[in-house]
Amino acid sequence: MAHAFFLGIDVDPTADASLDATLTILEKEQEPSDGAARYRLNHIRHHTEVADAATLADHVQGLVADQPYIGRTSIIVNRGPEPGQALVEALQERGLAPVAATLTTRSGSISGDPDAGDVTLSTANAVRTLAELHRDGLLTVEDHSKEVASQLAREVQRAAEALDAADGNQDTPEAAGSRLDVLDDVGAPIRSAALAAWCGTERSFDPSQHLKEDPQTGRPDGT
Numbered sequence: 073m074a075h076a077f078f079l080g081i082d083v084d085p086t087a088d089a090s091l092d093a094t095l096t097i098l099e100k101e102q103e104p105s106d107g108a109a110r111y112r113l114n115h116i117r118h119h120t121e122v123a124d125a126a127t128l129a130d131h132v133q134g135l136v137a138d139q140p141y142i143g144r145t146s147i148i149v150n151r152g153p154e155p156g157q158a159l160v161e162a163l164q165e166r167g168l169a170p171v172a173a174t175l176t177t178r179s180g181s182i183s184g185d186p187d188a189g190d191v192t193l194s195t196a197n198a199v200r201t202l203a204e205l206h207r208d209g210l211l212t213v214e215d216h217s218k219e220v221a222s223q224l225a226r227e228v229q230r231a232a233e234a235l236d237a238a239d240g241n242q243d244t245p246e247a248a249g250s251r252l253d254v255l256d257d258v259g260a261p262i263r264s265a266a267l268a269a270w271c272g273t274e275r276s277f278d279p280s281q282h283l284k285e286d287p288q289t290g291r292p293d294g295t
Contacts, residue, residue, distance in 0.1 A: 076100045077114065077145040078275070079136065080268030081170075082260045083128070083155045090121045091155040093128055094220065094260040097141070098211075098268040111205055111272060113213040116261065118220045125155050129162035136168070148173055148271040150263060173198075173267055177256045196255035198266035201273055203231035203255075211269070220261050227262040231255055 078100060083093045097115035102108070115135075122128045136145045147170040151157045160172045174192040205211035206228050213225045234255060258266075 075140070075144060076272070076275070077141050078268040078272040079132070079141075079145055079147045080150075080264040080266065080271065081132070081147065081156075081159065082150045082264040082267070083125075083153055083159055084260065085153055085155050086121060088121070090123055091125070091128065092260070093119045093122055093159075094264040095119070095132070095135070096224070096261065096264040096268050097145070098265065098272055100272045108210065109272075111211045111269060113211075113221065113224070113265070116218065116221050116224060116265070118260065125158035125162045128159055129166055129168075132159075132163060133166045133168065146271055146275055147171065148267045150175055150267060171271060175263065175267075193270065194256070195258065195263065195266070198270045199231050199255040199258055199262060200235065202228060202262065202266040202269040203235055205269055205273075207232050207235065223259065224261040224265055227258060228265070231258070231262065 076099075078098050080096045080098075081093060083091050085091055095115070095117050096113070099112045099114040101110050101112065119128070119131075122131075132147065136142065136147070147163065147168060149156055149160050149163070149170045149172055151160050151172040152175055157172070160170055163170045169189060171189045171191060175195045175198065176192060177195060202211070206213075211228070213221065213228065
């Protein structure tokens with residue numbers, strides 16, 4: 073079975089100039105029987121009062137240098153908050169090549185230069201990717217005792233229920249109206265996991281390859 077890992081990072085500044093960060097790693101595994109890609113929550117941690125972006129970058133560098141992540145992990149960072157951009161630059165200085173993602177509340181197509189590792193996408197699109205994986209039985213988040221993992225599981229379920237309530241309008245949020253507003257109003261655990269899931273559906277099992285030229289914004293199964 074082919075394996076790849078996708079690390080989504082969401083960061084927030086704190087009042088004392090430190091930062092909080094949520095790191096989520098999804099493992100992508102391709103089943104040889106049907107060729108379908110399935111995802112499993114491999115790692116999730118919420119770090120509080122991290123001194124600065126450089127300290128967090130050192131942690132990330134050490135994390136992806138260990139087995140089983142080394143050479144098989146793609147990193148995507150929410151660059152919207154100021155420390156997010158600082159983290160992108162700190163990771164680049166360490167020889168890593170994170171995708172810098174700007175999350176917006178505007179639905180629609182993705183913009184930017186994916187091949188250069190710079191994308192803009194709506195939070196709702198990213199969360200919908202994660203929720204659809206859950207609805208399709210392609211995402212496993214069980215067997216994690218940490219509260220942040222439980223919070224993620226609850227938020228993914230809530231997002232999936234919002235899609236159910238949209239009565240088939242998942243691919244056209246405008247038609248669903250306020251019923252999909254919940255996909256924009258989410259916490260750090262689901263933002264980081266949604267970034268990892270979106271990146272995973274856009275990248276092959278070779279993390280050195282670029283994102284696809286036309287990134288998808290619909291269901292992970294292509295429908």
